[in-house]
Amino acid sequence: MSDVKARKPSVGPALPEGVKDHGTFQRRFWAAQRVAWLIFGFILIACLLGLLGRGGIFSRRTIEYSGGSIEIPAISRWNAPDEMRVILPASRGDQIVFVDPRFLEAFSIEGVDPPQKGTTRKDGRIGYIFGADPTASSRIVFRLQTQQPGLRAFVVGIENDAAEQSTFILP
Numbered sequence: 017m018s019d020v021k022a023r024k025p026s027v028g029p030a031l032p033e034g035v036k037d038h039g040t041f042q043r044r045f046w047a048a049q050r051v052a053w054l055i056f057g058f059i060l061i062a063c064l065l066g067l068l069g070r071g072g073i074f075s076r077r078t079i080e081y082s083g084g085s086i087e088i089p090a091i092s093r094w095n096a097p098d099e100m101r102v103i104l105p106a107s108r109g110d111q112i113v114f115v116d117p118r119f120l121e122a123f124s125i126e127g128v129d130p131p132q133k134g135t136t137r138k139d140g141r142i143g144y145i146f147g148a149d150p151t152a153s154s155r156i157v158f159r160l161q162t163q164q165p166g167l168r169a170f171v172v173g174i175e176n177d178a179a180e181q182s183t184f185i186l187p
Contacts (some may be wrong), residue, residue, distance in 0.1 A: 069093040069186060078183065083174040085113065092185045094165040098123070100158040104113065104174065107148040113156065114141040114173045122168035122183060123160040141171065141178070
């Protein structure tokens with residue numbers, strides 16, 4: 017017959033009289049702390065990548081058109097300032113950047129740098145006319161303010177080249 021010893025649960029040092037053992041509670045509390053640290057770590061990584069608004073590699077999207085490029089926010093924050101950046105190549109004639117009315121439901125345009133030469137309306141879209149520089153490309157910044165949270169779809173484009181885009185505005 018083999019010697020089989022019954023296992024006794026390990027008992028730590030004797031606690032003073034009147035002190036209760038809260039080991040189970042302490043282990044649960046430590047586990048909850050570890051879970052909270054993981055959640056905080058995921059939130060921090062999401063912020064650094066731009067998944068929660070301005071900054072980071074995923075917060076902006078660049079759309080290439082035949083007449084230039086437009087960089088729009090892919091993810092933005094509600095009631096926060098943002099920017100749409102447009103690069104227009106060197107040209108002899110005026111160039112037009114178009115947005116549709118749905119863009120103005122998602123964003124209000126607080127200012128344009130440099131200011132547009134004029135505005136026009138064509139096919140239900142609003143066009144911002146910019147004077148051309150025949151020697152260098154033009155960089156235009158639309159200063160925006162977000163209007164409503166949620167997934168917002170709109171049309172933006174340069175000249176006759178326009179495409180449907182979307183931005184997710186976080187509450």
